[in-house]
Amino acid sequence: xxxxxxxxxxxxxxxxxxxxxxxxxxxxxxxxxxxxxxxxxxxxxxxxxxxxxxxxxxxxxxxxxxxxxxxxxxxxxxxxxxxxxxxxxxxxxxxxxxxxxxxxxxxxxxxxxxxxxxxxxxxxxxxxxxxxxxxxxxxxxxxxxxxxxxxxxxxxxxxxxxxxxxxxxxxxxxxxxxxxxxxxxxxxxxxxxxxxxxxxxxxxxxxxxxxxxxxxxxxxxxxxxxxxxxxxxxxxxxxxxxxxxxxxxxxxxxxxxxxxxxxxxxxxxxxxxxxxxxxxxxxxxxxxxxxxxxxxxxxxxxxxxxxxxxxxxxxxxxxxxxxxxxxxxxxxxxxxxxxxxxxxxxxxxxxxxxxxxxxxxxxxxxxxxxxxxxxxxxxxxxxxxxxxxxxxxxxxxxxxxxxxxxxxxxxxxxxxxxxxxxxxxxxxxxxxxxxxxxxxxxxxxxxxxxxxxxxxxxxxxxxxxxxx
Amino acid sequence: xxxxxxxxxxxxxxxxxxxxxxxxxxxxxxxxxxxxxxxxxxxxxxxxxxxxxxxxxxxxxxxxxxxxxxxxxxxxxxxxxxxxxxxxxxxxxxxxxxxxxxxxxxxxxxxxxxxxxxxxxxxxxxxxxxxxxxxxxxxxxxxxxxxxxxxxxxxxxxxxxxxxxxxxxxxxxxxxxxxxxxxxxxxxxxxx
Ligand code: SF4
Numbered sequence: 001x002x003x004x005x006x007x008x009x010x011x012x013x014x015x016x017x018x019x020x021x022x023x024x025x026x027x028x029x030x031x032x033x034x035x036x037x038x039x040x041x042x043x044x045x046x047x048x049x050x051x052x053x054x055x056x057x058x059x060x061x062x063x064x065x066x067x068x069x070x071x072x073x074x075x076x077x078x079x080x081x082x083x084x085x086x087x088x089x090x091x092x093x094x095x096x097x098x099x100x101x102x103x104x105x106x107x108x109x110x111x112x113x114x115x116x117x118x119x120x121x122x123x124x125x126x127x128x129x130x131x132x133x134x135x136x137x138x139x140x141x142x143x144x145x146x147x148x149x150x151x152x153x154x155x156x157x158x159x160x161x162x163x164x165x166x167x168x169x170x171x172x173x174x175x176x177x178x179x180x181x182x183x184x185x186x187x188x189x190x191x192x193x194x195x196x197x198x199x200x201x202x203x204x205x206x207x208x209x210x211x212x213x214x215x216x217x218x219x220x221x222x223x224x225x226x227x228x229x230x231x232x233x234x235x236x237x238x239x240x241x242x243x244x245x246x247x248x249x250x251x252x253x254x255x256x257x258x259x260x261x262x263x264x265x266x267x268x269x270x271x272x273x274x275x276x277x278x279x280x281x282x283x284x285x286x287x288x289x290x291x292x293x294x295x296x297x298x299x300x301x302x303x304x305x306x307x308x309x310x311x312x313x314x315x316x317x318x319x320x321x322x323x324x325x326x327x328x329x330x331x332x333x334x335x336x337x338x339x340x341x342x343x344x345x346x347x348x349x350x351x352x353x354x355x356x357x358x359x360x361x362x363x364x365x366x367x368x369x370x371x372x373x374x375x376x377x378x379x380x381x382x383x384x385x386x387x388x389x390x391x392x393x394x395x396x397x398x399x400x401x402x403x404x405x406x407x408x409x410x411x412x413x414x415x416x417x418x419x420x421x422x423x424x425x426x427x428x429x430x431x432x433x434x435x436x437x438x439x440x441x442x443x444x445x446x447x448x449x450x451x452x453x454x455x456x457x458x459x460x461x462x463x464x465x466x467x468x
Numbered sequence: 469x470x471x472x473x474x475x476x477x478x479x480x481x482x483x484x485x486x487x488x489x490x491x492x493x494x495x496x497x498x499x500x501x502x503x504x505x506x507x508x509x510x511x512x513x514x515x516x517x518x519x520x521x522x523x524x525x526x527x528x529x530x531x532x533x534x535x536x537x538x539x540x541x542x543x544x545x546x547x548x549x550x551x552x553x554x555x556x557x558x559x560x561x562x563x564x565x566x567x568x569x570x571x572x573x574x575x576x577x578x579x580x581x582x583x584x585x586x587x588x589x590x591x592x593x594x595x596x597x598x599x600x601x602x603x604x605x606x607x608x609x610x611x612x613x614x615x616x617x618x619x620x621x622x623x624x625x626x627x628x629x630x631x632x633x634x635x636x637x638x639x640x641x642x643x644x645x646x647x648x649x650x651x652x653x654x655x656x657x658x659x660x
Contacts, residue, residue, distance in 0.1 A: 017657045018650045023632045026650060028657050038551065040501035051644065054654075066499065079499040086501050130550040130574060146552035146578035147503075148643070156647045158654055162630075194486060195544045198573060228547070230573050294486050294547075316485055409549075411495050418518065430490040430548060432513050 004269035007235050008166050008201050011141040011266070015124050017158055024160040030123040032153050033109050034061035034096065036087040037411070038128030042151035043090040053094040054157045060118055061091050062099040064108045066411040069374050069401035072101055080412070094154075107377020107403045110134040110345040114218065115377055117247025121236040121263035126153055131345050131427065133224040136233030137217035138240055139266055141201070143231040165275040167200035167229065171208040173282040178461035180355075181216030182347060182425070182444035184208065185223040186288035188280055190298040197229025200276070203268060204234050208282035214243040215351040222346045223427050226295040235267035289332045289457050290429045290442040292320035297429070298442065301459045305330045323431055324439050325419070332457050335441070339422035340371035340452040341434070342398075342445055344408035347425035348376030352445040353384050356425075357392045359449035359463055365397035366455030372399040372414065374406040398452070410435045423451040469583040471640030475564050476609040477537030480528060481601040487541055488548035489575065493557040506553055507560030532605050538565040540598050543591070546575025555582045565610055567617075569594060580633050583640065585612060587627050612638060 018026040032055075039061070046053070053059060066080040075081040084101070091098040099105040105112055110131050113119040121139035126132060128150040135142035145159065153159055169188060202224050204217075212220065217234050224232025241260040244250045251259065286300035297320055299305075308328045311317045321328060326335065342348070342356050353375060365371045373393050375381040381403055384390060390400045407414040408426040410433070416422045418437030425448050426433075429440040443451065450460045497509040514526050522529045528536075539558070545568040546554060555578045558566070564584060569591045571579075579586045587610070597619065600606050609618040612634060617625045636643065 018653050026647065026653075028654070037498050041503045041552075044501070044503075049642075049644070077499075083499050083501060128550060128552075130548065144550040144574055146550055146555075146574060146581065148552060148578065148581035152644055152647065155644045156651075156654060157658075158647060160643070160647070194547065195570065195572075198544070198570065225548075228544070228572065294488070313485060315483075319484075409490075409495050411498065428488075428490070428548060430488045432494055433490055436494070436513055436518065 004272040006166050006203060006268045006272045006274060007139055007233065007266050008141065008164070008203060011122055011124065012163065014122070024162040026158050027124060027161050029126050029153050029157055029159055030058060031113070031118055031125045032059045032157075033113055033125065033127035033132070034059060034150070035065055035109050035127070035129065036063050036083045037065045038147050039090065039150055040083060040086045041147050042128070042154060043094075045151040046154060051155045053096065053154045056095040058157060059096045059154070061087060061096050062106055062109050062112055063087060063101050065405045065409065067101050067402075067404040068412050069404050069406050069414060072402060077412070104378055107379065108345045108348065108405055110222065111348060111376030111380070114138060114214070115247070115379060117244050117250035120244065120250065121240060122266050126159060130225045131222050133230065133232050134218050134222040134345055136221040136224065136231055137214060138244070139233055139236035139263065141231055141233065144225065164201040164230070165199055167197060167202045168274040168277040169202050169204050170277060170279045171204065171206040171282050172279060173207060174211060175208050175282045175285060178446065179285055179287060180444040180446060181212050181219040183285055183288045184282070185220045186290065186295065186298045186442060187285045189223065189227050189296050190288065191280060192227065192278060194226060194294050194296040195228040196278070197224060197227040197232075200229050202227065202229045202232040203274070204232060205268070209234060210237065213351060214239055215349045218349070219346055223295065226427055236263045237267065287444060287447050287460055289447065290440070291324065291326060291332065292317070293323055293429055293431050295427065295429060295442060299332060301332055301447070301457060303332055305332070325421070333459070334456065335421070336456045337421045337423045337441065337451050338369055339416050339420050340369060340448050341374070341407040341422055341424040341426065342372070342448050343374030343376065343406055344426035345376065345405075346427045347445050348374060348380065350380050350383050352425065353380070353389050354387070356445040356449040357389045359446055359460065360396045360398070360453065361392050363396055363453045365452045369452055369455055371397065371452040372401055372407065374401045374414070375403050377403045407434055409433060410438070416440070423448045423457065469581065469640050471638060472564060472583050472585060473613055473638050474611050475537065475585070477564065477607060478533070478535055479538045479540055479597065479601045479606045479608055480533050480536035481540045481598040483542060483598050483602070485542035486544045486547055489546055489551050489554040490548055492546070492554040493551065498551060498553055503556050504560060506557035507562070510557040510561045535562070537562050538567065538608055538610070539563050540594055540601060541566065541568045543569045545571050546579070547572040550574045550578070552578045552582070555579045555584055559584055567594060580637065581643070583637060585610065585629070585637060587617070587629070589625065589627055593625060
């Protein structure tokens, strides 16, 4: 037997097309996901240089970033409309499958990949979107690329990549009841900072990670980019292969069995070495709330905003507090919100909606709070409606929408107004992310739901019937 | 992409860390389907107020910084979204060089692909220049071939950039054409 290897090394070695001393490796790409915002200039580049899409069969497109989540028939925004029409024309011209706005497979690109079984262990996956790291939950090497790289992959089905360093984020022990995958990743970023993963691919290991559902694993891998890493992944196990069984693009019968076996072989070998390992104890983690303007500015629900005399980068913290309209040493539970957004590629899967609904059930959204739920895909929306989740949300006073990115980045009409304050299940709390002048607090779906009911942040663990 | 071997220009100091691509180019400007014309929207909400008027307290709006082409910034420049609209906006505004203690991975690559030189230097050196550039107008002379920066006091500071990135910047190569030289290998991989 050879030297023990991490899953990262195994996938890498399988995909090297060309290698030269002192240069990055040329890697083959198994799946290229495309959306309307970062692709038009790439297709235009192909056209200008008379190039074709090399492997339309390994390319899959959808519309998510600026699709309306209500009244789809009339898109008022002419520029958005043009962008979507451009994607449609490009896909048609190059023979690329497209789940457009009215297609049953439409949804946020990182939600539909796994849902359709396009995402599989061992694949190299790229997309012109930084949260491509989400697909790493299945043991795929998945990372975001820029538009020039999108063009490069369209034309060559390969990409030049420097061999990344490997980082093991080990989560020991178990998460307590009411503490979710979202809290785990927020706590990791709060503890190690927004750039500790720069130059690395992260592998999440340890008991608490094993215990997560596939949905939870996607939430964790999704936010690897917020930790600075281009990709984060988790070695496949029984849960992984079970999730993929029967999915549209996964073969069945013997072919599935063989594939599943090979997937399990990919897991990191006992004794494999990482370039760096960091450890965090799951028991210590409480539900998290971000208070500032980057995802590392985050504290437990029992905490306070920072004391200015106790921070590094005082100017940055001061600026963040000012932008957020908060004082130093302010208890998190005293922060009142007027918007709630449950959605995004971090937390818009069926499981997320079920958990949020269990908090909301039989209660009412606080007066003057505007709360919306945006399922991650059309199919999730249909499943949720079958279970009656839409009714639970609507009865409580939530708006129930069509699938898309929506208020995660507010490219469509779903905007938090200037000065508005939002409890959001998305992944970025940057200035203006949810609308010019908007203030974002990142939380789990359960915490967002509880904030909607109370009008301010509360420890969701005090609610009865909290799912663990 | 335009080749770049040397660059001399005025410096703009932006003393903030973790400048994310949402700040560099806010999402409402991502709907265009061209690569050009994004410069007017660079740092939009920092440069303009809600009525579209210039904010007087944002230094880039000051006359002293007209014509700047070199950006000095804090740690983790370009974090966040993968949008290449960020380097497009910087380039379109006139920036050809960005100097910071560290860059986010995706942004670093995106900058290189557009003929912007991302230079990583230690915080102390940047801090010194940052202070200077905040006080008086200051220029830097960058020699990519010899990997050297000369400041107005005549100090020479060397910097590191991976050789293959440098080669591409200096020659302004089309990366796809380079890759397609290996097409036989790609085809061989596909039938493997
Ligand atoms: S949901 Fe948000 S983070 Fe995810 S792909 Fe859409 S815009 Fe990006």
